[in-house]
Amino acid sequence: MGLNQERIERSINDSIKTELPLGSSYATVIAYLDRHHIEHGTLVRNDMSMPELNNTLDAIVANPIHCFFVSTATQMRFAFSKDRTLTKYDVSLVGTGP
Numbered sequence: 844m845g846l847n848q849e850r851i852e853r854s855i856n857d858s859i860k861t862e863l864p865l866g867s868s869y870a871t872v873i874a875y876l877d878r879h880h881i882e883h884g885t886l887v888r889n890d891m892s893m894p895e896l897n898n899t900l901d902a903i904v905a906n907p908i909h910c911f912f913v914s915t916a917t918q919m920r921f922a923f924s925k926d927r928t929l930t931k932y933d934v935s936l937v938g939t940g941p
Contacts, residue, residue: 848915848936851906855917856934869900869927876902886923898923906936 862875869886876883883902902919921932 848906852917852934852936855904855919859919859932859934863921863929863932865929865931867929869923869929872900872921872929881919886927898925898927903937 858879859875863872873883875881881902881904884900887897887899887901900921900923902921903916904919906915906917916937917934918937919932919934922930924930
């Protein structure tokens, strides 16, 4: 992936690090995503088929840059404790198709 994609990913990561310190509430994370107009799902609870996804929330923002014939997006996964406070997050670039 190119330098521009890396810059987008770094910018989002820096924004999350600044605005959503670990320990932030689920409501604070949702407010952040809504304020930045970032598409997101809801908190995954009790997924027996994929327990590693329990207490996680996924979000995605389409990137304005295309690499050859592939569109990309920046995906965010937020993990929460049982009391719904942020324990970790991950930001990654993903291919979304042609």
